Amino acid sequence: MEQELKRKTTVIGHRNPDTDSICSAICYANLKHAVTGDEYVPARAGHVNSETQYVLEFFGVEEPKLVEDVRTQVKDIEIRKTKGVADNISLKKAWNIMQENNVVTIPAVREDGTLEGLITVGDITKTYMNIYDSSILSKANTQYSNILETLEADILVGDANAYFNKGKVLIAAANPDLMEFYIEPHDLVILGNRYESQLCAIEMGADCIIVCEGAGVSMTIKKIAQDRGCTVIATTYDTYTAARLINQSMPISYFMTREHLITFDSEDYIDEIRDVMASKRHRDFPILDKEGRYLGMISRRNLLGARGKQVILVDHNEKSQAVSGIENAEILEIIDHHRLGTVQTMAPVFFRNQPLGCTATIIFQMYQEAGIELERKIAGLLCSAIVSDTLLFRSPTCTPVDEMAARALAKIAGLDIEKYAMDMFSAGSNLRDRTDEEIFYQDFKRFTVGKAMIGVGQITSLNGKELKALRGRMVQFMENAGERNGLDMVFFMLTNILTESTDLICHGQGAIQLAARAFHQDIEEAAVRTEPVISLPGVVSRKKQLIPELMLAEQE
Numbered sequence: 001m002e003q004e005l006k007r008k009t010t011v012i013g014h015r016n017p018d019t020d021s022i023c024s025a026i027c028y029a030n031l032k033h034a035v036t037g038d039e040y041v042p043a044r045a046g047h048v049n050s051e052t053q054y055v056l057e058f059f060g061v062e063e064p065k066l067v068e069d070v071r072t073q074v075k076d077i078e079i080r081k082t083k084g085v086a087d088n089i090s091l092k093k094a095w096n097i098m099q100e101n102n103v104v105t106i107p108a109v110r111e112d113g114t115l116e117g118l119i120t121v122g123d124i125t126k127t128y129m130n131i132y133d134s135s136i137l138s139k140a141n142t143q144y145s146n147i148l149e150t151l152e153a154d155i156l157v158g159d160a161n162a163y164f165n166k167g168k169v170l171i172a173a174a175n176p177d178l179m180e181f182y183i184e185p186h187d188l189v190i191l192g193n194r195y196e197s198q199l200c201a202i203e204m205g206a207d208c209i210i211v212c213e214g215a216g217v218s219m220t221i222k223k224i225a226q227d228r229g230c231t232v233i234a235t236t237y238d239t240y241t242a243a244r245l246i247n248q249s250m251p252i253s254y255f256m257t258r259e260h261l262i263t264f265d266s267e268d269y270i271d272e273i274r275d276v277m278a279s280k281r282h283r284d285f286p287i288l289d290k291e292g293r294y295l296g297m298i299s300r301r302n303l304l305g306a307r308g309k310q311v312i313l314v315d316h317n318e319k320s321q322a323v324s325g326i327e328n329a330e331i332l333e334i335i336d337h338h339r340l341g342t343v344q345t346m347a348p349v350f351f352r353n354q355p356l357g358c359t360a361t362i363i364f365q366m367y368q369e370a371g372i373e374l375e376r377k378i379a380g381l382l383c384s385a386i387v388s389d390t391l392l393f394r395s396p397t398c399t400p401v402d403e404m405a406a407r408a409l410a411k412i413a414g415l416d417i418e419k420y421a422m423d424m425f426s427a428g429s430n431l432r433d434r435t436d437e438e439i440f441y442q443d444f445k446r447f448t449v450g451k452a453m454i455g456v457g458q459i460t461s462l463n464g465k466e467l468k469a470l471r472g473r474m475v476q477f478m479e480n481a482g483e484r485n486g487l488d489m490v491f492f493m494l495t496n497i498l499t500e501s502t503d504l505i506c507h508g509q510g511a512i513q514l515a516a517r518a519f520h521q522d523i524e525e526a527a528v529r530t531e532p533v534i535s536l537p538g539v540v541s542r543k544k545q546l547i548p549e550l551m552l553a554e555q556e
Contacts, residue, residue: 007076007310008039009332012067012323014316015045016444019052019388019428023381024314024359025064028335031363032312034372040312043067045323049442051428055384058424059377059413070309071325074273075266077306079287079296084109087116087256090146091124092248105284105297108256113293115263115286117256127247127255134168137188137246140254141165144208144231150249151210151235151242157222158208158231164188167207171243176200190242195221202230210246212239263288266295270306271328277303315359317341317351320446320453335362338543342448357395357402360385364405376413383409383417384424391460391497392421397544422462425497429461431470436477439470440492446485447547450554454508455485458493458542467494471503475531478507491515491550493542501537504546518553 011029013021029040042064087108108116145160167186172179176196185205191197193215201209202224208231211217225232263286264273277300284297308330317334318341333350337359354362360382386406390398410417444457461467474492482490489508506512515534516526539545
């Protein structure tokens with residue numbers, strides 16, 4: 001049986017997520033679930049910054065799960081849920097399970113769910129090649145209950161849970177005089193209804209006799225067998241059939257593969273396991289969870305119909321800002337307020353892009369359009385995102401629609417929006433205990449400007465002294481950041497919310513000249529400064545004020 005896989009959709013923002021990216025993912029996943037009833041999971045593509053942590057804690061909302069790659073994993077595809085078996089079942093039972101389920105491999109699983117080994121059709125067929133080894137039944141430590149099941153037999157004397165673990169198997173076709181020469185202690189003897197043969201086998205020390213063709217066994221034989229510790233089994237099969245079938249009662253543990261098993265983890269990416277599967281002759285491979293517990297089997301056929309993860313992108317539409325593996329995902333929707341980027345989709349998608357200051361404003365509109373009532377925490381998250389992205393309506397990206405939405409949401413959430421905004425910004429601008437790397441990548445995005453790939457980070461603060469102290473640290477850190485990220489130029493915005501101004505740190509060949517040209521400053525004077533920093537009064541928005549000007553300057 002194939003596993004019934006109910007697909008879920010991941011709602012995710014850009015790498016190095018800000019408050020809008022995180023809150024929009026949570027709120028849009030909530031809206032989609034409310035409208036459709038399907039499973040939508042909010043996710044984040046990077047670390048949650050302090051401002052966003054403050055927001056989530058304030059409204060008692062958990063961080064979305066971290067998703068760093070959306071390539072298709074084993075857990076995303078349908079796998080064969082072949083049930084695990086105990087390692088003491090008979091070969092016959094294993095064969096029947098294979099036939100019933102149309103499989104060629106069965107996993108042996110321990111009581112705790114961990115994988116013990118695999119038995120295949122090939123393993124079972126090999127057992128028929130051991131026809132000259134009459135001791136194989138005892139070598140395999142075969143339980144009498146397996147023999148009873150295989151021969152559809154009854155036990156007349158003895159314990160079904162005991163084991164046949166010594167001696168050989170033979171058929172008593174000769175008369176008792178000759179039998180004395182080839183029956184040895186501990187043997188298992190298959191015979192007919194002749195009293196003398198039954199008695200001879202018991203007296204010669206056989207551990208078990210199997211009486212065939214439904215023949216009766218006398219009370220005397222039973223009594224002698226009991227006294228001698230000999231198991232007596234009766235079957236309706238004839239001696240030939242019983243002899244042919246008895247090897248099928250051996251446990252699979254004797255024949256199954258236990259070592260060097262090729263297994264995959266449910267978290268493995270399918271493009272990484274394809275090559276391994278192609279290089280091996282096995283048809284089926286076990287899937288295990290992180291604790292090593294068996295989940296199911298996978299074959300090459302399962303990979304043929306593998307579909308990408310279902311993903312909704314919020315607050316971005318550029319591949320350079322998207323989570324890794326986005327080219328392999330099935331993008332269902334994009335909700336954004338930025339310029340059009342480079343994300344390509346395999347099929348038409350629902351794409352909503354509006355010239356507003358915040359993605360959360362769009363999502364608030366969608367709640368209203370769907371007639372879904374906003375609960376306090378959802379209203380609070382959306383309000384926080386708008387306040388953050390518009391710097392409490394100070395940013396030039398802010399529109400009257402954004403401010404109206406934020407104030408309406410604040411009312412639902414019971415917030416004094418001005419006081420809450422200052423608390424939120426203070427939490428986000430507390431940079432004392434944070435590393436240079438954490439500060440630099442808190443809100444960092446990549447862009448293509450002409451033929452150059454640039455990166456722009458931004459930190460906002462209410463504390464001018466804190467920002468000034470940060471300048472030297474960031475200049476030093478940025479020397480390696482560009483090379484590590486494969487960028488031609490790197491810019492970092494130190495934005496003071498209160499004065500509505502930015503100090504722009506520039507790094508990379510031609511970076512400070514480009515910035516000076518973009519903002520009509522003296523290019524020669526900028527190039528010889530001791531610190532590669534340009535002051536930009538009135539500039540607070542990366543999206544609306546910085547990037548467009550850099551692009552225009554590059555094109556000139």
